[in-house]
Amino acid sequence: MNTKDYIALEEQYGAHNYHPLDVVIDRAEGVYMWDVDGKKYLDCLAAYSAVNQGHCHPRIIGALKEQASKVTLTSRAFRNDQLPLLAKELCEMTGYAMMLPMNSGAEAVETALKAARKWGHKVKGISEDKGTILTCTNNFSGRTISIVSFSTEEQYKDGFGPFTPGFQNVEYGDIESLKAAINEDTIAFLIEPIQGEAGIIIPPDGYLKEAFELCKKHNVLFIADEIQSGLGRSGKLFAFEYDNIRPDVVIIGKALSGGCYPVSAVLSDREVLGVFNPGDHGSTFGGNPLGAAVARESLKVLVEEKLIENSFELGNYFRAQLNEIPSKHVKLIRGKGLFIGVELHEEAGGARRFCEALAERGILCKETHTHVIRFAPPLVIKKEQIDEALVKIKEVLLMP
């Protein structure tokens, strides 16, 4: 079978809810991937930041294999010997008192929303028929019905109603908009400290701190969705660290398992996560020993291999070099760490043709929001590999 055969099968038997680049990968290691024809690519997407530790990291695969041969799933009806250690290590690393494990990012977001609502009703004292969670324009927090209920992306909602009430959008990055919306019935404010899917959007300096303080003043929970921006992607463990704040709730996923296995979690303190009683919420696979063992090793790799520092330093280098390319197509380059968006002018005709030209040259990345090319390679990338990518990126950005 070749590339065309695989694509034909997927198109025939798989639902068409994605529009992938036409490369069929069958092997990957570190920052590189190979397609079924043996062509080598440098991965500049890192599975939307799920493989921050690099593809098939030997330590993480080792932990996966070892745990897989012992016990994989107990369900939470019984306890296992990996979840307690993951919980302790994650809380010690992040400075939160408790964690709640789930699988996908969307499930962790749902969990945070449920925790916040329960806190709003049981602790803050908002009556059950009231209570609003404020969210941001151009948010992306997953694809469940409740989460798309607060999306501002028409396509994410089209045909999926009726929607979950209790959410209200404020303008991302605009403190006045948040001020105008916040009142005694506000339970929480959910925000991505850097909006990934919206095109690597960074709010104005000082905004997150002001928003956080406003929430504190009104006894509103500040919830940071760090599923994509977190765990080193932005050059810090969490992107909110740039603003010296400590959110009440932090949601993580993606790189929590080094891309090996779906593991997500909600981090918070006792006042919030303590609202859950046995039977209130759960997941068959959440907190399973295989996922927990993989997550423990993924976190150790992140710290011991200094991937967060590497992201910070090489992110600065990568952006500086991109800024040197005299391309008429580039409107703006932005990012923190190795979380980089290259926004193109409308006249460039969309980012996809640039991504396709890059793929031909062995660099894999994906357009986001039509006009932005996202560069977010695995954080194990080396300077020489960035230089190798830059040669190709330059060629492509200088196309007519």
Ligand SMILES: *Cc1c(COP(=O)(O)O)cnc(C)c1O
């Ligand atoms: C990817 C992502 C999610 C959803 O995670 P899934 O694992 O795809 O459900 C939520 N929030 C942000 C910021 C994300 O980037």
